[in-house]
Amino acid sequence: MAIITINGRDLHFTLGQTILEVAREAEITIPTLCWLPKTGHNNVCRICVVAVAGADRLLPSCSTPAADGMVVETNSPEVRQARKSILSLIIADGRHDCFMRRLPEDRWPPYQVAAATRLHREHACSADGACQLQALAIEYKVPVKDLEPEPGDFPLDNFYPMITRDFSRCIQCGRCASVCSAIQVNDAIVPQFGRRAEKEHWWPAVDYSRCTHCGECLQVCPTGALTAKKAYGLSVKEDLLEKIRTTCPYCGVGCQQELVVKDGRIIRINGVEGAEPNRGSLCVKGRFGYDFIYSKERLTDPLIRREDGTFRTATWDEALDLIAEKFKKIIATSGPDALAGLSCSRSINEDSYQMQKLFRAVFKTNNIDNCART
Ligand code: SF4
Ligand code: SF4
Ligand code: SF4
Ligand code: FES
Incomplete structure (x- = not known):
């Protein structure tokens, strides 16, 4: 049987598994941002790099197959430093203002001043407290205040009623394009990967003639680049939210939903990943059509028609x-x-x-x- 050694532990694996998959099965944490098992999307962000004995560089664990006799370190000082550098580059490449909000304005360094000049910044990022990039930046102690922001501006797509797309918070992970194509089969987002500087239009823009506003892209976005418009400006800090599992009331399919509730009101609805029959997907009604619950015109008593x-x-x-x-x-x-x-x-x-x-x-x-x- 094939054996790989990860952080000194000998682990059995099945040929075809990646290093990341073997590590996860053994509850060894390796951070990821672009990896999405349900579509097989990987190998874009490089945050999952690990040290493999004999390799001349760090390798992305999400796309590198495990091999018999392989010896891997997932958390060595070299690996952690590489991840910290990658995070610095990702953050400097955008305008991530959650870090700025914790300081008084007169103490904002250049990166934070640049972030604050963006349109649509009257509220803190809606992903603040639930953002995978932010969590990693904190874990790896990325010195955000010392970053020099990359030049350039970022489009803000706020034209449609369901989703706000703020590409200054996009990390080009490609998850949105991957699910739109592989799960929803709409191909409404053209994948755009690689260095921004080499591209005229790097952002994952949407072809709205193909988009059904299902929000599948929103659900997998690891940052605040995609926000449910109705939840914009609302804090999503996990400890302030209640999550309630329920069945979508709209049709007979019975999609499984997670209602995200704050102060007794729904602020967002997610599909429940892995649960049948929808495995995390929802349609536009199931994901966004909940306002009627709070309508003042809702009937609360039976009505009888008079003569x-x-x-x-x-x-x-x-x-x-x-x-x-x-x-x-x-x-x-x-x-x-x-x-x-x-x-x-x-x-x-x-x-x-x-x-x-x-x-x-x-x-x-x-x-x-x-x-x-x-
Ligand atoms: S996307 Fe994440 S890192 Fe960027 S501003 Fe929002 S919470 Fe912060
Ligand atoms: S809302 Fe749905 S159809 Fe539109 S871009 Fe996102 S995943 Fe594709
Ligand atoms: S919009 Fe979100 S999911 Fe799409 S590439 Fe940017 S960060 Fe990734
Ligand atoms: S998680 Fe492996 S490259 Fe992004």
Whole structure:
């Protein structure tokens, strides 16, 4: 059986596994930013580099196959220094203002002044507290205040109602393009990798004629480059949030959702990674269509139409009695097949089951259908 030695531990592995996969199975932490197992996307950011004995340079663990007899160090001083340098380059290449917000304005160094001159900076970055780049910068003690910002400006795509795309916080990891292509099969984002200086348009711009606003790209973005517009400016610090697992109410597919709740209100909805049937994906309605919960126009009581066509508020007993009376009258005069039921595709399976039971067993008609079947 093949054996690799990682940080002095001998580990069995299956041929074809990468160093990163073997390390993760053994609960050895190696940081990643671009790696996305669900699409196989990797080998862009280099933050996962490790030292392999005999290699003439550090190797990215996410794309380097494990080999029998290989000896790997994942956390040596050389590896940590390389990661720190990579993080410095990534941060200097953008305008990451979360670091600035912790200092009084008169103490902002050049990098932070440059970050503050960006448009759309009236709030702290919405990813502050949940950003994978920020977490690594803190862990590796990257001296942000000493960084010289790379010149250049960054587009801000804020034209559509669902997602704000602030490319000054983009690290070019390519995850967004990868999921748009491999998971949603929309190919709305042209992959743009490599050095910005060598490209006229380096940012992962969206072709909105192909985009369905599903937010798959938003869910995998490791930074604050992609933000749910409705959550813009809201703190997402993990310790202030409640997360509630639920089933999407919109259709019969039953996608699994995680509601991110702050002060009793939903501020974001994510798909639950790995959970069937949607494995983390959602459509535009499931991810963004939750405002109706808080609509003042929502009905909270049954309404009964008066003779003159206007409505009056009723109790549930009153409304149900009226419906039962009318159903009985129709069946008595025209027979049960004069009734037909259409159960709403937003209802849960159990409710649809009960409805067909009511029609078949109580009313004695098979005139029952569900709009999700069409
Ligand atoms: S994307 Fe991350 S590192 Fe950049 S400003 Fe936002 S929280 Fe900070
Ligand atoms: S919202 Fe969906 S379709 Fe649009 S770019 Fe993102 S992943 Fe692609
Ligand atoms: S927008 Fe986000 S996911 Fe896309 S390349 Fe930039 S950082 Fe990565
Ligand atoms: S995680 Fe390996 S190169 Fe990005």
